[in-house]
Amino acid sequence: MLASNWLLDFSYLPDVRILGDRAPLVSTKKDGHSSDYGSYLDAQGDADIFFPTDFWLLEKIDHYCSGWLKLQKDKSCKLGKKRRTIILDTSSFMEEFGLPSKTRTKDGYNPLLEDFKNTKFYLSVPTHNTK
Template sequence: MIEAYGDADIFFPTDFWLLEKIDHYCSGWSNEHTGSRSSKPVKKRRTITLDTAAFMEEFGLPIKTKTRSGYNPLLDDFKNTKFYLSVPTHNTK
């Protein structure tokens, strides 16, 4: 029997507060960390952290993954995981 590659997911513990700070710093969307007194408006990012069930409710199709017994792996599995979403809050033209 040949084992299929990619059959296991690997998750790492994440400090979401720190991830948000790094995201804002590296993307150049906020200069509040620099103490800059520039007259240019500070660009902001909208960030949100959702647990897996909330993310799947919002962006998945949980009605299509429910089993006959009522178990829904899309919502019931991975209760200790989260999704980090980050988007600019203005038009980026």
Template structure:
């Protein structure tokens, strides 16, 4: 399957379009390998099914548009390079409602005008006056974290250096607040609790080293 990346180019002075090119960007390649890595591990126990799927996909290839978190990978690479024994707490939207753009992990592109929001069906429509929100795939975030720590490696990585596995957990916001917050202090008279009832589409990611931090 030929992987392609999307880039912008201008037609004239103001119009934007997409240009498809063979995938060569090393950052995008690393990101794709990390995302596909776990699928390879899962298929070890079901080689017959995996082989059948592989043959089927080659005969009937199915194009798929995906949005990959290259910025997240870059950030984790920098953090692990500078602070290999860090403890990390991150929070973000795990999904976004009413997304009109196609593809896995597609963003919500929205413009607010005269107090009303307008959701776009293409990110190309965002020309400086639109907000672009990407949901975080916490499953991928966890694998990127393990990869950047040096513990999880892609098959092509033949380096001998092996990092330490990190202890990680993913919690929805309500569970995180019940565990680490004080929800009893924020409950209103009618039973509503903003710590537990708001932001149902957000999660927390906690990651700490399992080895000696001294």
């Protein structure tokens, strides 16, 4: 049986001090103040390490593991199931599947739509066809 996959994660991290593609953010919070490190080696075991997710790479891996991409490259492979994948930023997901009218504050601010600009939802389900 193929599973449905749902994932919510960071798509990018602001103000990362470590160089490199998809570099992590290494951060700690003490006495209510956050501080970021320039290296995971500086953290001394007392920090959170956040990595951004490459959602398009995740989609390719998901489709490959389901057998769908193998089928496209190797015609002798056993038929795989297609997957239906949607990648949405958090505000789009909340507009589609949430109740934004119920989460708006008195001054009109809506945290479900206006916060978490650096996060995305990944939704992937198997389909019933193999074409």
